Every structure is written in structure tokens, then in C-alpha cells.
Amino acid sequence: MIFDKPNSVDLLEAISHFLNTKIKSEVPAHLAFKIRIVENVLNIVKREIEHGDELSNEIMVQLQNLIEDDSPTIDALALLIKDEKIDLEDQDLQNILVKLSKNKIAVDNPNYSTYKKLLD
Amino acid sequence: MTEELSIALQNKLSEANIEGKILNLVPLTGGASKEIWKFEVQDTDEIKQYILRKGSGIEGPLAIKTSDEALLQQEVKKINAPVPEIVAVSSLDEELGDSYIMKFVEGESIPRKVLRDNEYKDALPLLAFQCGESIAKIHEVEVNNLHYLQEKTPMDQLNELYSTYESFNQPSPIFEYTYLWLKDQDFGDIKASLVHGDFRLGNIIVSNSGLESIIDWELAHIGNPLQDLGWICGNSWRFGQNEKVVGGFGDLEDLLKGYNSISKFEVNENLVRTWQVFGTFRWGVICLIQAAAHLNGSVNSIEKAAIGRRVSETEIDIADLLFLGGK
Numbered sequence: 020m021i022f023d024k025p026n027s028v029d030l031l032e033a034i035s036h037f038l039n040t041k042i043k044s045e046v047p048a049h050l051a052f053k054i055r056i057v058e059n060v061l062n063i064v065k066r067e068i069e070h071g072d073e074l075s076n077e078i079m080v081q082l083q084n085l086i087e088d089d090s091p092t093i094d095a096l097a098l099l100i101k102d103e104k105i106d107l108e109d110q111d112l113q114n115i116l117v118k119l120s121k122n123k124i125a126v127d128n129p130n131y132s133t134y135k136k137l138l139d
Numbered sequence: 140m141t142e143e144l145s146i147a148l149q150n151k152l153s154e155a156n157i158e159g160k161i162l163n164l165v166p167l168t169g170g171a172s173k174e175i176w177k178f179e180v181q182d183t184d185e186i187k188q189y190i191l192r193k194g195s196g197i198e199g200p201l202a203i204k205t206s207d208e209a210l211l212q213q214e215v216k217k218i219n220a221p222v223p224e225i226v227a228v229s230s231l232d233e234e235l236g237d238s239y240i241m242k243f244v245e246g247e248s249i250p251r252k253v254l255r256d257n258e259y260k261d262a263l264p265l266l267a268f269q270c271g272e273s274i275a276k277i278h279e280v281e282v283n284n285l286h287y288l289q290e291k292t293p294m295d296q297l298n299e300l301y302s303t304y305e306s307f308n309q310p311s312p313i314f315e316y317t318y319l320w321l322k323d324q325d326f327g328d329i330k331a332s333l334v335h336g337d338f339r340l341g342n343i344i345v346s347n348s349g350l351e352s353i354i355d356w357e358l359a360h361i362g363n364p365l366q367d368l369g370w371i372c373g374n375s376w377r378f379g380q381n382e383k384v385v386g387g388f389g390d391l392e393d394l395l396k397g398y399n400s401i402s403k404f405e406v407n408e409n410l411v412r413t414w415q416v417f418g419t420f421r422w423g424v425i426c427l428i429q430a431a432a433h434l435n436g437s438v439n440s441i442e443k444a445a446i447g448r449r450v451s452e453t454e455i456d457i458a459d460l461l462f463l464g465g466k
Contacts, residue, residue, distance in 0.1 A: 049166050056445050063448055097310030100319070107319065113462045116313050120458040123451035132381040133374055133455045137463065 031065045059128075066126045074122040081115050093119075147234040148178065148191060155227040155240075158182065173205065173357070177243065188243035189226065194357075196231050197437070199428050200303060201336075201358055206230050207287040208356040209239035214284055215333075220276040221352045223344075244352040250340035250378045254387055262349045267389025269350040270338070270371060271397020277353070278332040278364040278402065285333060290361040293326040297417070300424045307427050313454040317420045320461060326417075327410045332364045339376035340386050365406060368398060369414020374456045374465075375422050375449075384466055416460050423453030 020026070025033065035058050043054050082091040086099060096115070099105040105112055124134045145161045152158070159182040167175040167190075176191040194205035203211075209228040216222050224242045229235035253259050282288075291299070301318045304311070335342075336358030344352040370376070371386050371394070380387035385394045395406055430447025432438050459465030 047165075053441060056441055060441065060445050060448075063445075093312060094310045096312045097315045100312055100315040101310075103319070107316065116316060117458045117462055120313060120451065120455040124455045127448040127451040130379075131452050131455065132377065132379050133452070133459050133465065136381055136465075137455070137459065 027068055028065050031061050031068075035061050063127055066129070071126060074125055078115070078119050078122055081111075081118060085111050085115055144176070144191075144235075145178075148240070151227050151229055151233075151235050151240065152180065157226060159187075162186070173355075190223070190241050190243050191235075191238060192241070193236055193238035196237050198357070199425075199432070200299075201360075201425065201428070203287065203357055203359060204231070205237045205357070206239060208359070209241075210287065211285065211333075211356050211359055212241070215277060215280055215353075215356075218276060218280055220273060220280075221350060223352050223354060244344045244354075246344040246346040246351045248341060248344050248354065250376075250387070253340055253345045254378055254380060258347050259345055262345055262347050263388045265349045266345065267385040267391075267393035268397035270343070270385065270389070271368075271394040271399075272401055273343075273350055273353060273397075274335070274338055274364075274367045274371075275398045275401035277335055277338075277367070280333040282331065282333055282361050285361065288333070288359060288361050290331060292331075293363050293366075293417070294322075296362060296366075296421075297321055300421055304424050304427060307431055309427070311423075311450070311454065313457055314420065314423065317416065317457050317461070321413075321417055321420065324413045324416075325410075326363055326413060327365050327404075327406070329363060329365060329404045331361050334360055334362050334364055335367050336360055337370070338367045339371045339373075340378065340388070341376075363414075365410055366414050366418060368394065368406060368411050369416075370418040370421075372411060372415045373418045373422060374459075375419065375452060412460070416457060419453050419456045419460070423450050423457075426450045426453065 038054050038058055043051050046054065078093075079091060082096060083089065086096065086105070088095065100107070121134060121137065124131050128134070141164055145164055148161055148164070157180060159180040162179045162181055164176055164178040167177050174191075174193040176193070177188065178191065179186050179188050192205060192208070198204060206228050209225045212222045213225055216224065223244050225239055226242060227240040229238045231237040247253050247256070247259065254263070297318070304314055335353065335356060337355055338353065342353065342355035343350055344354060372384050372391065374381065377383060377387035383389060384391050391408055391411060395408070395411070399405055426446045426449045429443045430450075433440050433443035433447070456465070
């Protein structure tokens with residue numbers, strides 16, 4: 020990257036901090052509620068920048084083995100299921116679906132109760 | 140804007156013979172799709188509290204008009220199910236837009252407050268049974284009077300959800316799997332009745348003695364009533380209280396005891412589980428619909444944008460239910 024510090028994650032953190040410390044207490048309740056949503060969104064972006072590639076790659080490696088394609092896609096997997104060209108009872112398929120859902124929620128909302136339960 | 144709204148409210152209330160000065164008109168934290176305002180009307184020596192619920196005039200594909208919600212609440216009131224009393228209804232072409240005014244009901248609707256505030260701790264153990272009873276009562280409303288509601292079989296609904304999902308061109312392997320799985324299930328052979336469609340914390344008002352009122356009827360339709368039971372068991376509506384299957388506060392056994400105390404159709408847990416998967420898929424598609432409204436430019440809303448990233452919550456819930464023995 021040719022860019023100076025702060026990097027994109029640092030900048031997002033600065034916005035979150037600003038909203039949390041300077042803005043939230045100054046606005047009426049219905050806007051404070053929206054600011055919490057904004058903070059959640061900033062955190063999604065931050066986690067996607069930090070971990071998105073790794074989480075996607077993990078799925079693609081598993082998918083290569085399952086559907087024997089060098090450049091598999093999520094769309095292709097969806098289509099195989101839709102057309103029932105893959106055994107729906109196949110354990111590897113079900114494992115990938117579980118792993119896919121975990122890797123997505125790890126970015127979208129790692130505090131989600133089902134994810135936390137499944138990590139234990 | 141508040142002043143204009145205040146005048147429109149005053150005019151509407153006059154039609155219903157409610158006169159007085161409008162005070163303390165404030166927006167409440169509502170859903171992503173409706174405006175909710177609380178206000179007071181001061182008559183000579185009395186102050187009464189009201190709620191305005193106002194739609195944008197553009198409903199999502201599964202929602203009914205706000206003014207029809209009011210008509211529906213009036214029907215439900217007739218059989219003594221707990222709903223707020225409607226005082227005035229406005230159609231889209233009127234000054235107040237597609238909306239209605241109802242009496243304010245004392246209590247709490249914000250899920251996390253109901254689940255965590257000390258004030259409701261005695262109410263929570265009663266709530267699952269009460270919800271079961273209320274859901275069964277809703278299902279007894281005479282459907283012939285509800286001409287503004289669509290009737291949908293489980294397969295109609297499932298196909299509608301699936302084609303809505305497909306229309307967004309964002310293929311999800313888990314949703315494809317879920318659709319095939321659901322197509323194979325038994326949904327219970329039960330007479331079509333009024334379905335609330337979104338019965339859960341957030342859409343009920345709770346006091347320290349339990350359930351006071353059922354609100355937010357925008358997803359109502361006529362169909363298999365068991366979906367209301369499956370819906371409230373979805374993990375999305377447990378608000379972090381994962382181990383409490385019913386709404387984050389109760390057990391399935393109590394919900395069914397309440398339901399079966401009124402309903403003529405005896406419901407078992409397996410049927411509720413099937414409807415729980417259905418409900419989770421449905422919520423996933425509703426999240427897609429909300430996000431699409433932001434993505435296609437029809438509204439620019441941070442809530443709607445954010446909700447697109449909640450689809451993955453429903454995917455992990457379904458994966459847990461179908462593959463990992465989740466409840």
C-alpha cells in the first residue's frame with residue numbers, strides 16, 4: 020500500500036471513537052439508536068478489511084475439494100444445490116455450509132448468540 | 140416538520156371528536172419501515188396519550204397498508220384479544236398520509252428492556268403462556284371480514300419467499316438448501332386463519348404483569364396459523380438469550396400450554412420446529428428485501444443498509460437447526 024498512516028482500520032476506529040464519545044450523548048434517543056447502528060456498520064467494515072480475505076480463502080479451499088473446481092464460487096455451490104446436482108445428505112457439503120455461515124457471521128456480527136454458542 | 144404534523148393530527152382528531160392542544164409530539168424508536176410518534180392531547184383538565192403510526196405509502200412486498208393495520212386491529216379487538224384501541228384512521232391521500240392514531244398503552248416494547256429491566260422480572264415467567272394464549276386468540280378472528288388480507292398456503296408463502304430471494308441475484312447456498320428442505324416438510328393440516336406474521340418481543344407491549352397489547356400488524360395475512368408459534372421461537376427474536384427458546388424469555392412447553400388451552404388444534408413441538416426453520420428463512424428474506432430498498436436507491440437508510448448484513452444471522456441459525464441439533 021502506498022498510503023500513509025493512519026490506515027483504513029485506524030480511520031474507522033477514529034470515527035467510532037468520535038461517535039461514541041462526542042456525539043452519542045448529545046443527540047436525542049432515536050438518533051442515539053441510529054448511531055449505534057452506524058458504529059455496528061463501521062465495525063463490520065473494519066472486520067472485513069482485517070479478516071475478510073482469510074475467511075473467504077478458507078471457504079474456497081474447502082470448496083475446491085468438494086466440487087473439484089480450481090476456481091469455485093459461492094454462486095456455483097448455490098446452483099449445484101438448487102439443481103440437486105450434489106447429494107444434500109453429504110457430510111462434506113453440510114460441513115461447508117456450517118463453515119460458510121460461521122465465516123460470514125465472524126465479520127457481520129461475531130457477538131451473535133448462535134456463533135458464540137458454536138465456538139464454545 | 141413537527142408543526143405540520145401537529146396540525147394534520149389536530150385535524151384528524153377533530154374528525155373523531157377529540158379536541159384539545161397537541162403537546163410533546165416526539166418520534167419513538169420504531170421499526171425500520173414505519174414512523175412512530177407519541178403525543179399528548181390536553182383537553183380542559185385532562186391529558187391523554189396517543190400513538191401515531193405512519194407508513195411511507197410504499198409497502199414492502201409482504202406488508203399491508205398502515206390504514207389496513209388499523210382496520211385489522213379493530214377486528215381483533217372485537218374478540219377481546221389485547222390490542223390498542225384505534226381512535227382515527229387516515230388513508231394515503233389525506234393530509235396525514237397512510238396512518239392511524241391509537242391510544243397509548245402503558246408498558247415496554249423494547250426487547251432488551253423487557254428482558255433486562257428489573258421491572259419486568261416477575262412478568263417474564265408468565266409471558267410464554269400468555270403469548271401462546273394470545274396467539275391462539277388471534278387465530279380465532281373471523282377471516283371473512285378481512286378482505287384486505289391475502290390468503291397464502293405454506294407453499295404459496297415459501298415460493299413467494301424463494302422467488303423474492305432469487306430476484307436479488309445474490310445466491311446463498313444455505314438458502315437454496317433451506318428451500319429444498321422446507322419443500323419436503325409437513326406444515327400441519329390446520330384451517331387457514333389470521334396470522335399476525337411478526338409476533339415477538341418488539342411487537343408486544345409488556346407491563347410488570349405480562350402481555351398488555353399486540354402491535355405492529357403490517358405482516359398480517361391469512362394462512363397456516365402455526366407460523367406465529369415458530370416465528371417467536373426463532374433465534375433472531377431471542378435477543379441474545381439463546382437458551383430461552385420462546386422470545387428469549389420462555390420455554391416452548393409453556394408457549395404450547397398457553398396455545399393449546401384455547402386452540403382446538405393440538406400443536407406438537409416438531410411442527411413448531413419446522414415453522415421455526417421457515418420463520419428463520421422468512422426473516423432472512425425480509426432482511427434481503429430491506430437491504431434491497433437501500434441498494435436500489437429507493438431509500439437511503441443506514442438501518443436498511445445494515446440489515447443486509449444480518450442475513451448471515453439467519454444462515455447460521457438455519458445451519459445450527461438443520462445440521463448441528465440446534466433448538
